[in-house]
Amino acid sequence: MWGGGSSGVITSVPANVEHVLRANFANYPKGPYYRERFAELLGDGIFNADGDAWRAQRRAATAEMHSARFLAFSAGTIDRLVHGRLVPLLTRVAEKEGAVVDLQDVLLRFTFDNICAAAFGADTGCLAADDDVPFARAFERATELSLARFVTPPFVWKAKRRLRVGGERELAAAARAVREFAQRTVDERRAELRKLGNLDDRCDLLSRLIIAGAEAGYSDAFLRDFCISFILAGRDTSSVALAWFFHLISSHPDVESRVLRDIRLARGDVAKMDYLHAALTETMRLYPPVPADFKEAVADDVLPDGSAIRAGQRVIYYTYGMGRDAAAWGHDCLEFKPERWIKGDRFAAAGESPFKYVVFNAGPRLCVGKRFAYTQMKTAAAAVLERFKVEVLPGQEVKPKLNTTLYMKNGLMVRFTAREQQQQESQLTPGRSQV
Ligand code: HEM
DSSP states (O other), X not given: OTTTTOOEEEEOOHHHHHIIIIITGGGOOOHHHHHHHTHHHHXXXXXXXXXXXHHHHHHHHHHHHTSHHHHHHHHHHHHHHIIIIIHHHHHHHHHSTTOOEEHXXXXXXXXXXXXXXXXXXXXXXXXXXXXXXXXXXXXXXXXXXXXXXXXXXXXXXXXXXXXXXXXXXXXXXXXXHHHHHHHHHHHHHHHHHHHHSOOTTOOSHHHHHXXXXXXXXXXXXXXXXXXXXXXHHHHSHHHHHHHHHHHHHHTOHHHHHHHHHHHHHHTTOGGGOHHHHHHHHHHHHHSOSXXXXXXXXXXXXXXXXXXXXXXXXXXEEOHHHHHTOHHHHOTTTTSOOGGGGEETTEEOOTTSOTTTOOTTOOGGGOOTTHHHHHHHHHHHHHHHHHHEEEEEOTTOOOOBOSSSSOOBTTOOEEEEEEHHHHHHHHHHSTTOXXX
16 A cells, blocks of 8 residues: 555455464554554554553453443443434434435444443433534544544654644544543542442443452553543444445345344344344345454464465455355355344354454454444344334435445435334335335
């Protein structure tokens, strides 16, 4: 990449990916190229860290996120947001004659609120707000401007950073706003602990880490960076997956019927929604929220397919291409078929190498939020689909945006119709199909 100031190999071969992500893990950290570009926003947070700093945060994150306490708490935050804010908002849209909404935008607001509630115990209120929320806006700008560094020659953005001009000046301000918000939340939570003597009523990650930190000695910077990394990792990925899911469902009525049946049979227990789980998994095979990712080699190496890698070069693995490879998925690899993931009537990924489907990464740096993400996506999809028929407006161009997250470039304009209303209308209008 001439502009980006780096070189390397791009691959979609599962054996190469397994080599990088697991077999020779120590040789492929995120590396300085990544760290430098995200330094202002992420500091030493888990998403940006390698070595001991990464290991310490990974251990803390895994212990907390797999605890029964956090699982119950996060399911509660998801439920409250879905039923207390998302469904009422969509009901208002459905009630307005002819109203159209950008579903991707609504979902992005939902997941931002959700990840902030889980990470900080903070109510950012994006779903309820008519306008942009300053913290969310600062976070978005800081992310966009950090990513711009990946495609700008280093001497250009480094000179702008030194001179504090243009996008670099804006990045410094946006990252400062994010870090100040995070620091304020840490200060307030520590003050609450001093006042009450405990944080027993709080189950968010920050509060649990403050308690755990009494022994482990986590600094304010550790806590702040950890939470910011979590927001970056968890804010947009599940919303774009959901947006692509609704898009695919709208053109596959047979899949929609099976999803609805699955939702009804599960009676509100998302763990039992196997077909919905499969439909989301299949959506992300075709539209992975993180379409490509990379690691940087510490020492010279040779990949299993014979490609030579020099120290400092990057290995980019192309998740989007891997999901659409006939060699891995068969001649129907471009078709949306959730049945691929069903054995009997249960979801089954068994037999699939985790290095063939690297949507959540694989190996020691597997996504920590995978379970959270599925609960969140299934709860939201079930609540929406059982109440509304989602009609994607015809004539719009739905296509991916060139970005590190697979957003829809122009959003997804949809209309909602309440299911009961839709049933009445289809009884009155002969020929209109009923789901
Ligand atoms: C559909 C939704 C999601 C997808 C597809 C996804 C995908 C990924 C991928 C590809 C990575 C590896 C990134 C890298 O190493 O470069 C990752 C890491 C991570 N994800 Fe997710 N993610 C999702 C949702 C979430 C959520 C909701 C959270 C938080 C609750 C989360 C937390 C994390 C964290 C903390 C890491 C860093 C792990 C580490 O480096 O050890 N993710 N995710």
